[in-house]
Amino acid sequence: MNYSSRVQAMDASPIRKLYPKELEARARGLHVIHANIGQPDLPTPDAFRQGIVDYLTPRTTLAYGPSEGLPEFRRACADFYQRQGIEVLPRHILATTAGSEALLFVLLAICEVGDEILVPEPFYTNYRTFCFMAGVRLVSIPTYWETGFSLPPLSEIETFVTDRTRAILFCSPGNPTGVVYSRESIDALLELCMQKNLWLVADEVYRDFTYVGQPYSILQSHIQWEKRIVVDSLSKRYSACGSRLGLIVSYDPGLLAQILKMAQARLCPPTLDQQGAIAMIDSSDRAILDMKDTYARRIGHLCALLDAIPGVSYIKPLGSFYVMVRLPVEDSERFASYLLEEVAVDGRTLMVAPAAGFYATAGRGRSEIRLAAVLDEMQLTQVAEILRIGLEKYAQLPATNRAMVELK
Ligand SMILES: Cc1ncc(COP(=O)(O)O)c(C=O)c1O
Incomplete structure (x- = not known):
């Protein structure tokens, strides 16, 4: 075959x-x-079920929604970010079929085939598959047990940057290590990306499960680097892995416009799940x-x-x-x-x-x-x-x- x-x-x-x-x-x-x-x-918070029940009537047509996500869903997500002190508006959000699609869309939008992306190792295994799908070479930056898998010094990270490097992708709080990078090290990564003109992609799907200090998003940094992207998901935060809903959050309207073309090809994220999620996001901070x-x-x-x-x-x-x-x-x-x-x-x-x-x-x-x-x-x-x-x-x-x- x-x-x-x-x-x-x-x-x-x-x-x-x-x-x-x-x-x-x-x-x-x-x-x-x-x-x-x-x-x-x-x-999963019961508001999710209730949101779906309230939406479905005996004559409901379960229709396609907008490719970027339902306006009410994006509004609910933006409000959630605002409640966490993260400056995000609905126009900064593109809804995806969970974090997995968000990761793939981001790679496809920022990398040429043959480009390299730096990822601290060990990492979430599917990063490798998404890189294969996008024709991107994953270059790992080793992190070590002995230092609790914290990031190496910038001088070391810098040595991995080549002419083909397009981005740094990291996950904090981390899967599989549970590491949480300090604000200082995340800000330093942003500085490095700014100096080298790289995208910084933060997989923040575990952001709310931070046990030491406050959760920190790259969008909260004072370093105003446009090329920063958050990949987010409802899967873990709401114990709703089967709802298949996630987000790409970016301050760059150009990036979201490019990604929208791919989003249009897959038509829309799941309508029913978004209906449940709107009610859930609005009421489940506790x-x-x-x-x-x-x-x-x-x-x-x-x-x-x-x-x-x-x-x-x-x-x-x-x-x-x-x-x-x-x-x-x-x-x-x-x-x-x-x-x-x-x-x-x-x-x-x-x-x-x-x-x-x-x-x-x-x-x-x-x-x-x-x-x-x-x-x-x-x-x-x-x-x-x-x-x-x-x-x-x-x-x-x-x-x-x-x-x-x-x-x-
Ligand atoms: C670090 C990380 N990113 C992204 C995902 C993707 O999850 P989902 O597609 O359910 O949002 C997972 C799932 O386990 C994960 O651990």
């Missing part, structure tokens, strides 16, 4: 890679606890704060449990809901497979995300996994218990057997 080299070069999502093992474990009658994926478990408190509590709980497992270390997240964990194993992908195949506690087994897939540099992250605190405290206790027992059993295997654990 003649599949394009472009699709063939793409990796399957490393987070979903263990899915066949999960199916096998379920076929053996086990319940699989998912600590591998950033799918929040908290209920719910977001409650979710944030819940995640903070869970992270504290999980970290305390991890403290009690011999040989395990972790980076306490300052934001988002992920915890990077270092295990006393050589290859966390084999260990993750082994958990699903061989470890069951009270009829339960565990799925974790091996961290190597979040790195572009071969060999990095091999002893690390990412856990997502999107489970309640009781389930997190079970996660730690399965992990502890799994590590004990794994350590007793002869090294040759460990190397033979199948990967897929």
